[in-house]
Amino acid sequence: MSQSLIQNLSRETELVREFSAVLGEERKLLKTGDYHALAAALDRKVELAGxxxxxxxxREAQMGALGIRVAAGGQLVGRHIDPGTETAWRSLLLAARTARDGNELNAAVVDALRGYTDEAIQVLRQRGDTATVYGRDGRTQTGPQGVSLANG
Known part of the structure; x- marks a missing residue:
C-alpha cells in the first residue's frame, strides 16, 4: 500500500510542478500584455487544479488507511512511515511551496498592473474638458458631451 502512496505523491508532485510552470507562463503573459493567451493559461490552471x-x-484516503497523518509544520506522523514515503512527501511539500510563491508573485504583478491602470484612468479624468479621449463608440471626443442642465 505504501508503494501506491509513493506513486500518488510522485504524480501529485509532478502536477504541482506543472502548475508552477503554468504560473511562470502566466506571469510572462501578464507582463507582456498577451491577454488572449492568458485565457488559455487560466484554462490549464483550472484543469490542473481539478x-x-x-x-x-x-492521497488523504491512502494516508488514513496507513495510519499516517500530517502534523504541524507538514511533518508526517505515524507508526510505519518508510523512507520512500518520507522522501516523496518532502518533494511534494517543496513543489507546493514553490507553486505558492509563484502564485503570490503573480498576485503582486496583477496588483501592480491594476495600480498602473487606475493611475492612468485618474490622469485622464484629471485632464478635464481639454483632453481628447476616446468615447464608448471608439471616436474621439473633445470637451463635454451631451446637454448641460445649466443651459436648459
Whole structure:
C-alpha cells in the first residue's frame, strides 16, 4: 500500500510542478500584455487544479488507511512511515511551496498592473474638458458631451 502512496505523491508532485510552470507562463503573459493567451493559461490552471484535487483526496484516503497523518509544520506522523514515503512527501511539500510563491508573485504583478491602470484612468479624468479621449463608440471626443442642465 505504501508503494501506491509513493506513486500518488510522485504524480501529485509532478502536477504541482506543472502548475508552477503554468504560473511562470502566466506571469510572462501578464507582463507582456498577451491577454488572449492568458485565457488559455487560466484554462490549464483550472484543469490542473481539478486533477490535483482528485489526487489529494486519494492521497488523504491512502494516508488514513496507513495510519499516517500530517502534523504541524507538514511533518508526517505515524507508526510505519518508510523512507520512500518520507522522501516523496518532502518533494511534494517543496513543489507546493514553490507553486505558492509563484502564485503570490503573480498576485503582486496583477496588483501592480491594476495600480498602473487606475493611475492612468485618474490622469485622464484629471485632464478635464481639454483632453481628447476616446468615447464608448471608439471616436474621439473633445470637451463635454451631451446637454448641460445649466443651459436648459
Amino acid at each position: 486533477l490535483l484535487g482528485a489526487l489529494t483526496t486519494a
